[in-house]
Amino acid sequence: MAMGRPRSFDADKALDEAMEVFWRHGYDGASLAMLTKAMGIKPPSLYAAFGSKEGLLKAALDRYAQRRSAHMHYVLAGPTAREVAVRFLSSIAESHTDPANPPGCLLVQGGLACGEGSENIPFELAARRAQGEAELRERFVQARHDGDLSPEADPAALARFLSTVASGMGVLASSGADREALREVARVSLSAFPKRDASS
């Protein structure tokens, strides 16, 4: 049936470059010229592979989530709810100041507010942030079942608190805060987290 000319660039490699551009400049601030230059391809190749600028962002977000899933798996594997919280905020402090990436969090600075043709980008990013919060919440529900989290504790509230602090750390990191500053925020935040099961 004839397979056609094969793609001459590595889509994943190109996505990594696009991700960095979106990360550093946000959706509106990332122009096609910047993206194609960073990806090393021409506009028609970009559109053939990803459909549109928005499609490219979604693909980059998928890849971002994929990168993070490994870390998140480690976080959720913590033996207790509190250890999960410790791991979560610690990994946020490290990843948001990783010199290999732009400072901050793609899901935060990618676009909280956008221009006239991009109204759904903020929704897209919010949905991805909500997913991380949901994973934490489920883990804490499990922890309460297991008994390492007090029955009075509110898994949803704790997950939302941690997710909110993580977003705040993203904002902080985006403005150039160093790793130690984020660690300190993590440390203070953790004193809001239940230390042990008060029941049974």
Add this chain to the structure above:
Amino acid sequence: MAMGRPRSFDADKALDEAMEVFWRHGYDGASLAMLTKAMGIKPPSLYAAFGSKEGLLKAALDRYAQRRSAHMHYVLAGPTAREVAVRFLSSIAESHTDPANPPGCLLVQGGLACGEGSENIPFELAARRAQGEAELRERFVQARHDGDLSPEADPAALARFLSTVASGMGVLASSGADREALREVARVSLSAFPKRDASS
């Protein structure tokens, strides 16, 4: 010497409209067309009054700070460090979900990351956020002097923590979270705050 034709629009009123546009769409996402339409003036009037799009943003930020100063004054007037923290996060929860304004915080969603000619906008916003944190820090230093905050407490760390949570609440609110959700985050966050002076 002839005073010239007087301005035919209310600059403060126009700034309020511009502020809302920047708030809802971010700096990059706010186009001159949107701004002039919202402000009810034509581009030459805008440029005569504010110099540039960036100048307009800074004027809007000044006005935003002016609005907030009243709230912040009330917050800092809290009798104890802890009460200051309570007032701070409570006022954030209310203001970030005030139906009279776009959800969230102008200083957060105004532009964490911008395009190629706007690199200094994120700096500008970060500086304004840092100012609020500095005010909290100074208040906590004062509280430690006054003895209502333990000598072991770290005013800088506490201020940064609260500021970070506030930013996170801004992110949360921007994605449509309701007031009760923000209040809950505030409540959990406050359990990280020292309850009383452990010394003396």
Add this chain to the structure above:
DNA sequence: AGACTTATCTATCACTCGATACAAAAGTTG
């Protein structure tokens, strides 16, 4: 080889961006 399918490149599309030139209008001052 030859037919077929898809990717890539050059050039460019229509449109919007932020910002201005120019002339008419509206006020103040002598």
Add this chain to the structure above:
DNA sequence: CAACTTTTGTATCGAGTGATAGATAAGTCT
């Protein structure tokens, strides 16, 4: 009123926006 100063509206500037048309190149399949 007449001279002067500043604002306002119309029209538009050059540059950059996201996206595409059409021709060519590079592979696979029979």
